[in-house]
Amino acid sequence: MRTPVSPRRAYTLIEVLVVIAIIAILAAMLLPALTRAKEKAQIIKCLSNLRQIGIGLHLYAADNRDTFPPLNSNQFSPPAPPENYALTIGGKDATPRFPSAAKAINRPLYPYVRGPEAFHCPADKGQAFPIKDVLGEGPWTPSNYEARGCSYRFNANPWGNNTRQTPADPDYNLAGKKESWVPAPALFIAMHEPPALSYEGQYYHWHYARGKTTVTRAQLMQDGQKFVSAIAFVDGHAAQHDFTKALTTDAAYPIEPTANWVWYKPKD
């Protein structure tokens, strides 16, 4: 006797909609986890970059009488037309809009860190500050890496941020200093990303950005995002830190020493 085969039944519209709704819910649950995984991968890459750069700084110093790179080509040998090194310590050529950026082959770490990609933060969102002067110095978009050829900045001066104590060298800070000048190498910031500081009255979000990536001083308190930067310290180690408290608690003095980092050496 043959077993009757039930006729193939079509799905109803409701069944199809329920399946679609379940898939949408699962996707919505997975998406934040995927975003977090991507953000984690980006900061791991960034920390790896900064470790290489930290080693590069020491190799540079070893070849230059234990001295860190200068702020620009004028620091030790004026009055040549200045090439900036603080914002372009390594990496690739800048776009022609930025004539003060050093050529890639003139950048201090060019011989010491292989390839420009080590100077490229994968979360680099640029800095949309409004300066438009004769040098064409702003904005840095779509990213600092695309504009200037380097995502990171050397801690060569306070970048216009106020300090409560008089700095030992407000003009050059770490730039051109002997390694022995630095008071606490494991705490002293050598390289950072823009979110760690304010510049031109604005603040920046790169890693873990959830909204506007350039924020004005007036928008700072309502912003609600974290200011996270990967850092290379003078001793060569790299770590990520959250600068939100430093930037928002005392916005007029955002670079005072904390238990985790130091930006400048006070005058004796």
Ligand SMILES: [Zn+2]
């Ligand atoms: Zn980064």
